[in-house]
Amino acid sequence: MSVQNLTAFDPFADEGDLGNNQDVGSQQNYIHIRIQQRNGRKTLTTLQGLPTEYDAKKLLKAFKKEFACNGTLVEDEEMGQVIQLQGDQRLKISNFLTENGIDKKTIKLHGF
Amino acid sequence: MASEEPLFDPSLKKRKKKAVAFTEDPLGADADPTAPAPETIESTTTNGDVVDLGPTTAHEQMKLNGEDVAGGEPPVDDDFKAMFGDLKKKKKKKEIPMDLDLGTDSGTSAPAPAPAAAATEDLDFSDIKKKKKKSTKTKYDLEAFEKELNDSKAKTAEEEEEDVDAAANPNLDHVDEAELGENPFAQADAPVGVDAGNEAWLKSDRDYTYPEASSLKLLTRFYASLHAANPSLLSASSQKRYTIAPPSIHREGNKKSIFANISDICKRMHRQPEHVIQFLFAEMGTTGSVDGAGRLVIKGRFQQKQVENVLRRYIVEYVTCKTCKSPDTLLTKENRIFFMSCESCGSRRSVNPIKSGFQAQVGKRSKNKTG
Numbered sequence: 004m005s006v007q008n009l010t011a012f013d014p015f016a017d018e019g020d021l022g023n024n025q026d027v028g029s030q031q032n033y034i035h036i037r038i039q040q041r042n043g044r045k046t047l048t049t050l051q052g053l054p055t056e057y058d059a060k061k062l063l064k065a066f067k068k069e070f071a072c073n074g075t076l077v078e079d080e081e082m083g084q085v086i087q088l089q090g091d092q093r094l095k096i097s098n099f100l101t102e103n104g105i106d107k108k109t110i111k112l113h114g115f
Numbered sequence: 116m117a118s119e120e121p122l123f124d125p126s127l128k129k130r131k132k133k134a135v136a137f138t139e140d141p142l143g144a145d146a147d148p149t150a151p152a153p154e155t156i157e158s159t160t161t162n163g164d165v166v167d168l169g170p171t172t173a174h175e176q177m178k179l180n181g182e183d184v185a186g187g188e189p190p191v192d193d194d195f196k197a198m199f200g201d202l203k204k205k206k207k208k209k210e211i212p213m214d215l216d217l218g219t220d221s222g223t224s225a226p227a228p229a230p231a232a233a234a235t236e237d238l239d240f241s242d243i244k245k246k247k248k249k250s251t252k253t254k255y256d257l258e259a260f261e262k263e264l265n266d267s268k269a270k271t272a273e274e275e276e277e278d279v280d281a282a283a284n285p286n287l288d289h290v291d292e293a294e295l296g297e298n299p300f301a302q303a304d305a306p307v308g309v310d311a312g313n314e315a316w317l318k319s320d321r322d323y324t325y326p327e328a329s330s331l332k333l334l335t336r337f338y339a340s341l342h343a344a345n346p347s348l349l350s351a352s353s354q355k356r357y358t359i360a361p362p363s364i365h366r367e368g369n370k371k372s373i374f375a376n377i378s379d380i381c382k383r384m385h386r387q388p389e390h391v392i393q394f395l396f397a398e399m400g401t402t403g404s405v406d407g408a409g410r411l412v413i414k415g416r417f418q419q420k421q422v423e424n425v426l427r428r429y430i431v432e433y434v435t436c437k438t439c440k441s442p443d444t445l446l447t448k449e450n451r452i453f454f455m456s457c458e459s460c461g462s463r464r465s466v467n468p469i470k471s472g473f474q475a476q477v478g479k480r481s482k483n484k485t486g
Contacts, residue, residue, distance in 0.1 A: 035472050035473075037400055037472055037473070038400060039400040039401070039474070039475055039477055040399075040400070040401060040415040040416065040477075041477050041478075042370075042478070047475050047477065049472075049473050049475055051472055051473045077473070077475070079473055082472065082473045085473045085475075087475055113397075113398050113400070113472070114398060114399060114400065114425075115398070115399055115417065115421030115422065115424055115425055
């Protein structure tokens with residue numbers, strides 16, 4: 004005899020290797036939007052942590068067209084693909100992403 | 116403060132013998148009902164609602180207050196009664212004051228001289244009754260002492276009340292914010308809201324107790340002088356209002372900013388400067404160093420407002436408790452993970468590690484290659 008409700012979940016079961024779990028470091032899969040100062044009034048916007056289901060290359064193309072700025076795709080060893088845009092595009096990026104169906108909670112806006 | 120001086124007069128009159136009271140009262144017929152009213156009513160409200168004034172003499176005080184209410188009730192309107200049902204009940208307990216209410220009410224509601232005369236009689240009557248009661252209870256000296264004690268207590272209560280009020284006073288708050296620039300933080304607003312509710316309540320009270328139009332002026336003047344005398348009340352009275360001096364940012368040369376009062380701010384937040392600096396650099400995507408005077412030199416141009424924003428985020432993330440919004444928290448490091456434990460509610464949680472993330476190549480590559 005098996006009761007579904009009782010066997011559904013064992014809270015004390017072994018979780019397995021913690022290292023595999025991505026949420027352990029409390030560094031959830033946020034999309035980080037950062038800004039960096041360059042010389043003078045110039046700035047640089049970076050977008051990091053894009054979910055894998057999105058094509059970074061196509062997104063970059065859309066960004067460039069939408070914001071009328073140049074940009075590039077940087078391949079970083081730790082962070083993976085990072086989109087780099089010229090100028091302060093932080094708000095625009097977050098608006099663009101939220102309008103296109105990305106949850107606002109997953110976007111983290113950094114910088115001043 | 117000036118308005119409180121005449122408060123002592125009625126009590127003095129009451130202390131005098133009946134005959135004297137009779138002769139004197141017609142003179143102070145108008146002054147009698149109006150002057151003592153604010154004090155007595157406020158004391159009762161404080162007694163009845165929130166503040167416990169003197170636990171030792173509570174009974175006597177209550178009695179005195181009840182009598183005071185009876186004597187000084189006139190300025191209270193029907194609305195007021197409706198609002199404070201508790202007070203009315205209190206009055207009802209004592210049979211005698213009820214009669215007085217009617218008489219005295221008529222006296223003040225029509226300030227014309229003719230009914231005033233009738234009112235004076237009523238008032239005198241009340242005085243007599245009070246004296247009878249009191250004389251049966253205690254000796255005159257003791258009574259006088261108690262009276263004064265009560266008065267002073269009422270005054271202190273009033274002041275306390277006004278402190279709380281001042282915290283919620285929109286004008287003063289505004290000034291505060293304007294001065295400090297920093298820190299009407301999102302979480303700091305919640306307690307203020309509670310205060311605001313309180314304030315609305317008190318204001319209605321005041322409107323009734325100070326019938327003159329000049330009461331507002333007096334009140335504002337009182338607040339001004341009070342807070343000029345002791346500005347600590349502003350922050351101390353509002354329990355959870357969390358204020359920090361705004362960061363002072365200067366420009367050093369063309370490409371560097373100096374954050375001068377970072378050590379002060381860190382002390383205020385009870386955080387290690389290293390942690391704060393690490394966060395600042397990570398958030399602003401730059402680097403810098405601490406100079407000999409303990410100031411932080413940040414590479415890049417930053418305005419005070421920008422740094423303020425980043426600091427604000429730091430406070431939200433690493434200083435205020437997420438459960439109770441209190442800023443009294445401790446940050447401790449265990450096994451490379453920072454834990455924040457709240458001093459006021461005891462909750463403990465891990466906080467996100469500071470990560471600077473991706474740093475793009477800025478400037479000449481040849482300069483960067485050195486490391």
